[in-house]
Amino acid sequence: xxxxxxxxxxxxxxxxxxxxxxxxxxxxxxxxxxxxxxxxxxxxxxxxxxxxxxxxxxxxxxxxxxxxxxxxxxxxxxxxxxxxxxxxxxxxxxxxxxxxxxxxxxxxxxxxxxxxxxxxxxxxxxxxxxxxxxx
Numbered sequence: 294x295x296x297x298x299x300x301x302x303x304x305x306x307x308x309x310x311x312x313x314x315x316x317x318x319x320x321x322x323x324x325x326x327x328x329x330x331x332x333x334x335x336x337x338x339x340x341x342x343x344x345x346x347x348x349x350x351x352x353x354x355x356x357x358x359x360x361x362x363x364x365x366x367x368x369x370x371x372x373x374x375x376x377x378x379x380x381x382x383x384x385x386x387x388x389x390x391x392x393x394x395x396x397x398x399x400x401x402x403x404x405x406x407x408x409x410x411x412x413x414x415x416x417x418x419x420x421x422x423x424x425x426x427x428x
Contacts, residue, residue, distance in 0.1 A: 299345060302352040311352050311371070314359045315412045318342045320389075321356045324411050327388040328373075329354075363413040371416040372405075378420035382406050385418060 301308040315321035318337045325331060325344055331354060334343040344354040375381040378397065385408060386392060393407040393415060402422035409415050 298349050299353075300350040302350075309352055310355055312355045312357055313410070313412075313414060314363070315356050315410075315414075316358065316362070317411075318356055318358050320411050324389045325354060325356070328385050328390065328410075367415045370414070373416065373418045374421055374425075375418060376420065376426065378404055378406065378418060381418050382408070390416075 303309065313321065313325070318341075322333055322337065322342045322344060326333060329344070330347050331344040332347050334345045334353075340358050342356040344356065346352070373381065373385070382392070389411050390408040393409055397404045397406055403419055405417045405419035407415055407417055
């Protein structure tokens with residue numbers, strides 16, 4: 294997708310890009326494009342692969358190949374919010390994620406699972422209260 298057809302996610306000083314460390318660019322790109330419905334932008338280099346939203350609007354994701362393995366809990370993670378927790382968890386597991394929590398976590402009418410991508414980076418799939426989608 295050409296850069297000019299994108300509407301980047303802006304923040305106060307420019308464009309917001311999410312960077313995800315990984316060991317294998319192709320494996321991570323396959324997972325995240327399937328999980329998020331994103332597209333690869335350009336070909337993978339030796340260190341970076343860019344992913345963009347299929348509709349051209351929103352945050353770009355930059356996969357960055359790093360030599361070290363993940364060693365501790367993420368201090369920052371993605372939340373994928375859905376109206377059907379079980380179906381979305383199953384879909385993302387089929388894409389290559391692994392389940393971190395055996396049972397859903399519930400708090401203040403929110404229910405979620407913690408999952409990990411193929412490199413062990415945690416993310417959550419959440420089902421907000423039904424009134425969340427009405428706002």
